[in-house]
Amino acid sequence: MEWNIDEVSLIGWRRDIHAHPELSFQEKRTSNLVAGLLKDFGLEVDRPTATSVVGTLRGARSGRNIALRADMDALPMQEETDELFRSQIPGVMHACGHDAHTAMLLAAAKTLAGLRDQLAGTVTFIFQHAEELPPGGAVELVSCGVLDSVDAVFGLHVMNQKAGTVSIARGAASTAVDGGFLTIQGKGSHGSMPQDGVDPIVVGAEVIGALQTVVSRSIAPDRFAVVTVGSFNSGAAPNVIPDTARLGLSLRTANAADRKTVQRRVEELVAGVCAGHGASYEFEWQAGYDAVVNDDAAAQLAFKAAATALGEEQVSWGPGTGASEDFSAYSSRVPGCFLFLGGGDASEGLPFQNHHPKFNILESSLTAGARVEVQLALDFLNEPG
Numbered sequence: 341m342e343w344n345i346d347e348v349s350l351i352g353w354r355r356d357i358h359a360h361p362e363l364s365f366q367e368k369r370t371s372n373l374v375a376g377l378l379k380d381f382g383l384e385v386d387r388p389t390a391t392s393v394v395g396t397l398r399g400a401r402s403g404r405n406i407a408l409r410a411d412m413d414a415l416p417m418q419e420e421t422d423e424l425f426r427s428q429i430p431g432v433m434h435a436c437g438h439d440a441h442t443a444m445l446l447a448a449a450k451t452l453a454g455l456r457d458q459l460a461g462t463v464t465f466i467f468q469h470a471e472e473l474p475p476g477g478a479v480e481l482v483s484c485g486v487l488d489s490v491d492a493v494f495g496l497h498v499m500n501q502k503a504g505t506v507s508i509a510r511g512a513a514s515t516a517v518d519g520g521f522l523t524i525q526g527k528g529s530h531g532s533m534p535q536d537g538v539d540p541i542v543v544g545a546e547v548i549g550a551l552q553t554v555v556s557r558s559i560a561p562d563r564f565a566v567v568t569v570g571s572f573n574s575g576a577a578p579n580v581i582p583d584t585a586r587l588g589l590s591l592r593t594a595n596a597a598d599r600k601t602v603q604r605r606v607e608e609l610v611a612g613v614c615a616g617h618g619a620s621y622e623f624e625w626q627a628g629y630d631a632v633v634n635d636d637a638a639a640q641l642a643f644k645a646a647a648t649a650l651g652e653e654q655v656s657w658g659p660g661t662g663a664s665e666d667f668s669a670y671s672s673r674v675p676g677c678f679l680f681l682g683g684g685d686a687s688e689g690l691p692f693q694n695h696h697p698k699f700n701i702l703e704s705s706l707t708a709g710a711r712v713e714v715q716l717a718l719d720f721l722n723e724p725g
């Protein structure tokens with residue numbers, strides 16, 4: 341099957357979207373641009389929410405349904421690159437590469453639309469709003485039913501790795517991050533009369549020590565989990581026992597069972613230590629996204645498709661990221677795989693990670709990503725399901 345990517349349009353779309361970034365849940369211009377182009381390509385276009393777009397491409401013959409996902413939102417930060425197409429919106433920047441994701445999926449849609457006669461099955465193109473802001477756009481789209489007839493879902497994320505390379509994690513591709521604050525309520529007193537108070541600093545210190553056992557004693561040694569106490573604030577004067585102590589916590593885990601275990605152990609230890617000292621406590625938890633866990637068969641298919649599209653030497657099995665992604669809202673419902681695409685690294689003059697004000701990608705990686713997406717659709721629809 342002969343096909344290619346419209347590279348000129350692809351680069352143009354990416355630059356245009358990059359210059360006009362929009363914050364989560366406000367992707368008005370971007371989603372209108374996407375919807376218009378998908379219509380031009382001849383796809384059926386839905387707008388499940390105000391700023392999201394789903395395009396459907398039905399092949400000439402019936403078959404399975406593959407969903408390809410791109411996210412479209414930008415971050416509340418000031419861009420510091422020197423590009424001519426840098427952000428025209430003060431304080432808003434595409435620093436996570438979602439401009440690239442959107443443009444690549446548009447290019448893949450254009451190519452696949454041209455191959456409609458040779459497709460057996462359906463391609464669902466999900467252009468998602470609000471990845472960067474929990475609860476995120478993905479969970480909203482799932483509840484709108486975008487996965488109802490989908491058999492598998494794939495997504496790409498540009499990363500600070502060699503341009504045009506693909507790395508795929510076996511198992512967890514990203515972590516779940518839950519965080520929040522713990523307030524320990526003690527009882528203040530004069531520093532010379534500790535017997536009249538309940539010292540929240542002593543209780544807090546003991547809590548911090550106890551929390552070090554959550555991962556080391558409750559999670560299997562071959563599993564990824566991190567408990568971090570990122571802040572500990574209490575008191576002001578050397579001779580006063582304060583009333584309260586406030587701790588900031590973040591909990592990272594790579595699967596749902598460990599996520600529950602870590603939260604439960606943290607709460608049990610805090611309850612136990614506080615009870616032992618006559619202190620009370622309050623948690624303010626903020627739940628983050630679930631971990632993205634790649635399905636084995638979907639990951640194998642993705643590896644093969646990427647190798648076909650880019651050459652075997654460009655594709656490797658690699659680690660997941662410690663960051664978190666709402667792609668999990670899809671991949672926890674249907675088999676899925678989340679691939680990492682190199683946008684360029686330090687050796688290519690791009691030392692900055694995602695979410696850095698100088699984050700950037702090499703444009704050659706755009707074509708690579710779009711090629712992988714087209715190949716994924718072709719391979720998935722041609723495989724006997």
Ligand SMILES: [Zn+2]
Pocket residue numbers: 436472694695
């Ligand atoms: Zn991001």
Ligand SMILES: [Zn+2]
Pocket residue numbers: 436437438471497
């Ligand atoms: Zn991102």
